[in-house]
Amino acid sequence: MQTGSLSCPIPIEQYPHVLLAHGGGGKLMHQLIEQMFMRLFQPEVRCQHDSAVLEMPSGRLAFTTDSYVVHPLFFPGGDIGSLAVHGTINDLAMAGARPLYLSASFILEEGLAMDTLWQVVQSMHQAAQQANVRVVTGDTKVVERGKGDGLFINTAGVGVIEHEQVIHPQSVRPGDVVLLNGDVGRHGIAVIAVREGLEFESNIESDSALLNDVVLKLLEAGVELHCLRDLTRGGLASALNEIAEAAGVTIALQETSIPVRKDVQGACEILGFDPLYVANEGRFVAFIPQKSVDLALSILHSQNHPLAQVIGQVTESSAARVTIKSRIGTQRIVDMLSGEQLPRIC
16 A cells, blocks of 8 residues: 555554554564554654653643544545644644644554554544644554454643633623624534435535644734533534533523534435534634624635634523524524434534
C-alpha cells in the first residue's frame, strides 16, 4: 500500500496483519512502534521514555481526552485517524485554547491489516500537521481476534489559553445570541450510509474538520465568547440542552435559521432521524453578546464557514430548556435524547 510518497514501513510480506506479538513487548512491538508510529509522529525525537517532556508557555492550560470507536474505520470525508485528531483538537478549541500536543494510544485487533493501520496513522499525521500540533507520546495494545473490531484510538490533548476570557456554559447570559457555523447532520448520515450500505442520490460526506483556527481568529479579533460547544454525539439538540441546564437559561431557536442540506434532510426522513440530534464533527455553536454578532459572522464567513448564521437567542426563564419555533410558527420543546440514535459514529 502507498499513500503519497510514503509506503508502509512494516515488511508486510512477512507480517501483513497485526499479530498478538505486536503487543507483547518484544521485537515485533518494537518494530511496530519504531517504524509505524515514531517514523511519522516523532522523527526528531531519538530518546524514548515513558513520558514526553514538554516545553509549555506560562498561563492557563486546557487538557482533554477522548476515545474513538467509529465503525466503519473509513467513511466519506474522513477516517478514524483524522477524526481522532479533529475531535481532540476541537475539544481544546472549545475552551479557547491553542492546541500544542497530542498523545495517541492504539488498541489493535489481531488480524488488522498493516496497510490499513498505515493509512490511519498517515491520516492522523496529516491532520496533526494541518493543526500545527505534535503527537508526542502514546501506547499500543493488541487484543485477540474478535475482541477489538479492528482498531480503537484514544487521544489526549494539551493546549494553552492565551486570553482572559472565561469560555464556559456558566458564562452564558440572557440576551446572548447563538451562532452556528454551518449545516448539521452530515457526519452521522455519512457514517450510517457506509455502515448499512445505503445509497442516496448525492454523496454525503462527513463534515469532520479542524475548528481551532477559526476560534483563534474570533479571539484575536476581540469577539466576546461566552461559551463554545462542538456538536458531536447527540448533535445540536443535545449540546444546547447541556448548556441550557448548566447556565439555567432558556435557549430559543428558529428552525428556519438552522441549515440542513436537502440530501441530509431526505436521508433523515427515510431513516426516521431528526437532524437536530445527528452527530457532527466540524460544527460548533458560539454564545456571544449581540454587539459581537456582525464581527463574528464576518470572520466565520471569511474563514470558509459560509453558512454560519444566528439560529437563536438566550432568554431569562425559570426553566432550563431549549425551545424551537417551527417553520409553520408553532413552538415546541427540544428535549434530550432518551437513548442512542446513532451508535459508533465517533
